[in-house]
Amino acid sequence: FAQQRLWFLAQLNEGSTNYHIPLTLRLRGMLDRSAWQRSLDRVFARHEALRSVFVATQGKPRVEVLPPDAGLPIVEHDLRERSDAQAALLDLRHEEGRTPFDLARGPLIRGHLVRMSDEEHVFLLTQHHIVSDGWSMGVLLRELSQLYRAFEAGQDDPLPPLAIQYPDYAAWQRQWLSGDRLQKQAQYWRSALAGTTRLVLPTDHARPAQQSFAAATVPVIIDADLTRELKQLSLQHGTTLFMTVLAAWAAVLSRLSGQDDLVIGVPSANRGHRQIEELIGFFVNTL
Template sequence: MNVHDLDAHPLTANQEWEWDFDHSIGSAAYHRPVLLRLRGPLRPCALREAVAAAVRRHHSLRTRYPLVDGRRMQVVDPPGSRPLPLIDLTSLPARAREDALVRIGRDDAASPFDMAGGTTVRWGLVRLAADHHALLVSPHHVAVDLWSLSVLAADIAAHYRHAAAGEPLPARPAPLQPSEWARAERERWTSEHLDAALAPWREALARLPALELPADHPSTPGPPSEGWLLCTHLDAGLSDAIRALSRRHGVTVFVTLLAAFHSMLARVCDVDRLVTYSLTARRHSRAMEDAVGLYSDYLRVFADLTGGPPFAEVLARTADRVLDGQDTQRLPNEWLLRGTDDGTRPHPLERVGFTMHNTPPVGFPLSEGIRAAAIDFDAHGQGPVTAYWRAHLFFDTFDFGSGPITTEIFTAKELYASTGPSDWARRYSAVLARVVEDDQVPLSRLPGR
């Protein structure tokens, strides 16, 4: 295979990271397909045409990632014909149809991707009745990030409405493509520019004290392979109090939750400076807002709790540090990790994570007569889960402006017993309850271990 005979391009920095991660644990271990139930007078041919239009428009939906002349590349295949396979379950009894639908989702979740020779996005349409279907969209992370799912859903829905009405698809400006982003990255991040950008990161990391998480087992080198996952939620009253506290201090709920997370770590680990990372959409420009691909990145926030300040001061400092992190975020994650790697595992910038999601679940407005709803087909087992993060501790929080704030807590199995997530949930809830009661409480009076 010759690079000059193909529509081949270098990978973006984050595609390189995803490529390495895929080959270290296998894509089937952590990818999560989307299965949407569609009730109403769906027109499968129009949906097939809409999916084909989205595949034509977004290169990441028809890209492979092989080695070309010894280099990892993204190869964009021609649009061609990408039919939406139809699986007809109408011959089965009603209960058996539902069981078969769940199996389809679970089987796809367990199926790895062939990044080099196959597609990195799988599609399927399941017919359960004349007015009852399910759409399977199964993307590899290298092709579609979380923001992209909303863009993709809106694109398909818009195309469907035109196709169902027999109207031609309207011409639209081409979105940013991953190959264009890769080229822009390499033009911007020359070796001199990269070295200059890495210098303050190396200096900041060198000044940080070691973060020793309390653990049930001795620490082992290397990223975790398995972990324990707990989904829990704060009660509605505490959740509303957190939102009210955020409004009084003019900060986002993310800043308040992160400040409490940093305060908890400072008390439990007996440090006054630390760093955590958060997943962000990284859509810095209008051209990126309409793009489908892997553009998300990580925001690093350095916490400074020296002097044992009151929580109100921690909030102000955290808000400033979040802004600082956003200013420096354009340095790609993969190159940042390589450039600051001192051999410590997990990398200090990957050890503890905290992310907040405040965008409601992806909608799919095909037409007024069709109702879409996500299908939960996970097995919900009680055993350990595959480590989706390289972190030893990761909090994934969800706040949609009302009701309980939900948190998924991951702890590495190498460090923690199965009770690890619930222990951290207890600590975190105790800190949050204390700071909403008194935002002037000093760090030394917050709950500890």
């Protein structure tokens, strides 16, 4: 279902890069490039989600899986002799972020290995959200690290085989969330959200007619003393720290908007089964 949503959005906004997941790694020390490429190829072969492409026939998408020996595409750049190496790296990052994926051809993961000096490389890895999520990034980094250490030392693949693959989960989800169960779930949310209005906040400028995705960040620092007090408050009420802070956030939004009926979307990892904790794939959902 998650992949279906993103596939629909990709058709709606063709060539969009809004759902790229970028990762920048700084690799220090002498890099065994053969072991690094082998590690990347092994992760690519290990997870069917990363090898998935989405082919549409008469407007209906289906998943095809690229062969495990296809290899993860890597482009190498050598900036050692460039006086403007940092600026060139920034240009590469921006260009990579602006380059769309072809969901029908794939692969939906790609990398650039940038050599800054003999003992420093920068690795730019980009995935499409349709095959990965935030939790998956942790899985990918952990496996890359284990594989590289093993291959650099001349050892075999140390990772245990996966019990299931993402397509197994997708097929199970389709079967489980159907019929009466699907109707009950849908009816619950229709009832729960009935009559709610969108959040109206006082802003300096009117919302533009077309969403641009241009954004900025505002850092909020919660110091150690306040964190300790929040944890104590959570303990007293039998809630998690997250639940307490979310309640505070709801109170802030209510004060700013003057509304007392708020709908707040919260991303959930959505990995309620042990077998899928070690998978790379698009599991995250918004509650």
